[in-house]
Amino acid sequence: MKAKYRFILAVVVLGLLMTGPFVVSSLLVWLDMKEAERNLLVELLVSRLPVGTMMTMCGFAIGVLVLHKLFKQYVEGLLRMSETLRLMLGANRDFRVTLDGPPEVQQLAMAANDLAQQRDVLMNDVDAQIGRAKASVEEEKNRLAALMSELAQAVVVCNLDGRILLYNNRARLQFKALALGPTSVSGGALIGLGRSIFSILEKNQVEHAQEVIRQRLGAGKTAISNFITTTRGGQLLRVQMVPVLAAASGEGEAAMSGYVLTVENITRSIELEARRDQVLHSLTEGSRSALGNIRAAVANLIDYPEMEPELRERFVKVVDDEAARMSQRLDQTMIEFSDSMKTRWPLEDILGIDIIAAAQRRINEKLNLPTKTEELDDALWVKADSFSLVFSLVFLAAKLQDHYEPRELRFRLKSEGKLAYLDLIWAGPAMSSETFYTWEMDSMQVGSETTPLSIRDVIDRHGGEIWYQREKAAHRAFFRFVLPVATPEIQQDQEDRKRGSSRPEYYDFDLFNFADKSIDLERKLSDLTCTVFDTETTGLEPSNGDEIIQIGAARIVNNRLLRQEVFDQIIDPECPLKPESIPIHGITEDMVRGKPTIDVILPAFHEFCEDTVLIAHNAAFDMRFLQLKEERTGIRFSQPVLDTLLLSAVVHPNQESHKLDVILERLGIHIASRHNALEDALATGEVFLKLVPLLEEKGIVTVRQALEASEKTYFARVKY
Structure with missing residues (x-):
């Protein structure tokens, strides 16, 4: 029986206890009295009835208040303590029972906290032993992940259903570059854990390659298959497939449990x-x-x-x-x-001092001209075609030797923001601008070595500049090569680290046993592939013209929040922002101006979360904005939607608040920043993963059960 029903029953019992004895005794006396006595009694009772009724009602009210106070302190206090204890047992070991209420309840809370502390000591010891046992396995996994991440070739591992269970950084970047249409607008990629490889490669070709491998395995030949396929954007990919074999049982041969694909874009070649x-x-x-x-x-x-x-x-x-x-x-x-x-050679990351060292060797060999260095930043990486850049330096050295006969040349290397300055310095007379222009535009030749490239061609290839400058005080001059610093990949790695450890997010070997299933309401919450999302808006009234200005989302696969497979896009709302909303989300007019509109972003988001269950906090608010755009964009989100606000109310019905900040604290989840759509989406994902085992304790295991339980909560009545 629910607590409120028990309270009502207690009030009824109190009323009966207060009036019952008087009514029964009065009835017995009435039956034993004579007519004259009865009339006298009635006259006496009627004259004092108002005072008696008032005293009875006052006594009843005082009794109800006392009963309510005791009920709040003992019954509801113990219920809250019960929820807190379950939190301590499951989601948040560091949570403790608040010492409030009457002394007896406080004593019980202190005892519970002491037991929790002893339990934590024992569990820490158990966790330490488990951690030591798992260390070697995790080390092997991390070695594989590190190896795969650093390979220069795109590698993807799939199970037999074509679901991706491992990919490396090269594959992520390569398929992101191949993305067309709305998927690429938000920086999304075609690749992701649990996604199907058939969204990139033709299913018939992949299945044919599998059949070739099975035949070669049966014939005892090397199990490998190659094919060339065309992407939706017309790019040519060369794909090599090798099998992943399951452990052989008994005398039987090892069966194929998946396959490894190495993918190369051969369009340019x-x-x-x-x-x-x-x-x-x-x-x-x-x-x-x-x-x-x-x-x-x-x-x-x-x-x-x-x-x-x-x-x-x-x-x-x-x-x-x-x-x-x-x-x-x-x-x-x-x-x-x-x-x-x-346009043939791509730029590669190389240490600037390596380029200088190579140029020094060539100048000494070809020209017999001494070289020295000064002010070298030995940790500076640049993006360069090293061969053409070194040839340019040697060419300029040869020109200087022919025209100005310098005693020696010096090299200098330093950085300025995202640019690297590589200087070739000499002492001698001034050079005219016409001479420098001629050298810059001529095809380069050093001895018998020639190239159709000019210095200007090499500079254009690098997207840089070359300057001629004088150091009048030192009676020196120098050519300055302005080159790009090799920072984009470093910055990307830093962003990945902010979102969590990058390499482990790229693989999940449990997906070998993953079966391709459509969204089924009878599926377990722990088995779901989900998209957890959040929106930032111009205001809180979607029906009165407020618009979405940011959508952030991440995927949950195999009960893991993938912090790198995210959707993060600022949107131009095509209307002014409300000044009072800007301090909340931090998005200004300048940030939304020129960004894609909802017509472009909503199809991209729909593709990102296709075939997944949607999860949001206070989902009714976010879904209302999406529903109001159905007619304009033609995009409809028909998949099931789970709301962590409602699920929290299901798990902890006696807690006073179910705001996201309060839930994060209650579940022991620490988030660095909030009120950004992506950060809030990631926080909501962490909350959902914590709620799943708590829901299971209440017998709520499937999607259907979670939806039905959510509908019964008070907060489900809120409409936008």
């Missing part, structure tokens, strides 16, 4: 090869007829030395014209090939 073939074909076929004409003309000149001067002039003219056309064709081919070379 195919285009370059095709262009090279076209250039070679043009050069050979175009020169064939010209060479034939030249040979015929030369043969006639040799065979007929006495031919007439006019005829001889015609043959010489043929040779001259054909040679000119061949020269023009060769020049054109060289120009086209040079353009191909300029």
Whole structure:
């Protein structure tokens, strides 16, 4: 029986106890009295009835107040203590019972806290032993994760259903670059734990490759299969598949439990090869007829030395014209090939001092010119095509040696923000701007080594600049190469660390046993693939014109919150922000101006959370904003929605507050920052994972049971 029903029953009993004896005794006396006595009694009672009634009501009210006070202190206090004890047993070991209420309840709370402290000591010892036992296994997992993360090739591991259970950083970046349409707007990727590889690769080709591997396994051959596929954006991928074999049982052969895919984007290399073939074909076929004409003309000149001067002039003219056309064709081919070379090589991360060391060696070998260094930042990494950059430095050194004969050259390396300054310094007379421009634009040659690239081509390839400057006080001059610092990947790693440990998020070996299932209301909460999300808005009235200005979301797979597979997008609401809302979410007019509108972002978010259960805190508020955009965008979120506010009320019905901040404190969850859509979504995800075992203790295991229990709470009546 619920507490409030027990209180009502107690009040009824109190009323009966106060009036029952008087009524029964009066009835017995009445039955034993004579008529005259009865009339006298009635007259006496009627004259004193108001005073008696008033005294009875006052006594009853005092009794109810006393009963309510005792009920609050003992019954509800003990119920709250019971919920707190369950918190201490499950979600938050550090939580303790508050010492309030009457002395007897406080004594009980102190005893419970003492028992919890002793339990924590024992559990800490058990946890330490378990941690030592798991250390070696975790070390092996982390070694594999580190190895996979640092591989230069994109690697994806899938189970037999095509669900991704491991991928490395290269795969994440490669498939993010391949993303088209709304998925790429928010920085989302096509890849993620638990997602299907068939959203990227053709299912028929993957299944065919699996069949080839099974046949090769059966024949005792090397189990490997290769195929080339085309993405939705027209990119060509070369894919190699090798099997993941389950442990063999008894005499039977090991069965295939999954597969490893190594993926390479060969679109660029195919285009370059095709262009090279076209250039070679043009050069050979175009020169064939010209060479034939030249040979015929030369043969006639040799065979007929006495031919007439006019005829001889015609043959010489043929040779001259054909040679000119061949020269023009060769020049054109060289120009086209040079353009191909300029865009061929990607920039790689390299230590700046390594570039300087390589340039010093080449200058000493080629020019026999002494070199020194000064002011070197030996920890500075730059993005560079090292070969062309070193060649440029040697070329400039050769030019300086030919024109100014410096005694030595010096190198200097330092950083300025996101730029690196690489200086080639010499002492000598001033150089004119015209000379520097000529050197910058000429094709480079050092001895017998030549390249169609100019210094300007090399600088453009790096997206940098080259300056000529004088140090008048020191009577020196220098060429300054302005190069990009290799920071983007470092910054990305720092962002990943802020969201949690990066490598473990990339794999989950338990997904080998994951079966592809649609959203079923009878599925266990612990087995769900979920999208936990939150919105920031211009105000609190969706029906009165307030708009979404940020959506943040993360995925929960296999009972793990994936802090790197996130959706985070600021949105232009196409209306002014309310000044009173800006201090809450920290988003200003400048931050939303020029951002994508809800028409672009909502399809992207719908794709991100497709085939998952939605989770939010106070979900009715967020879902109302999404529902009001259905007609405009044509996007409808039809999947089940779980609300952590309602689930908290289910688990802890006697707690006074179910605000997200209070729940975080109650469950022992520590969040660095709040009131950002992504951070709030991550906090809500942590809350949900803590609530799942608490719900199971109450017999709420499936999605349907959680929805039904949520509907019965008081907060489910709130509408927006």
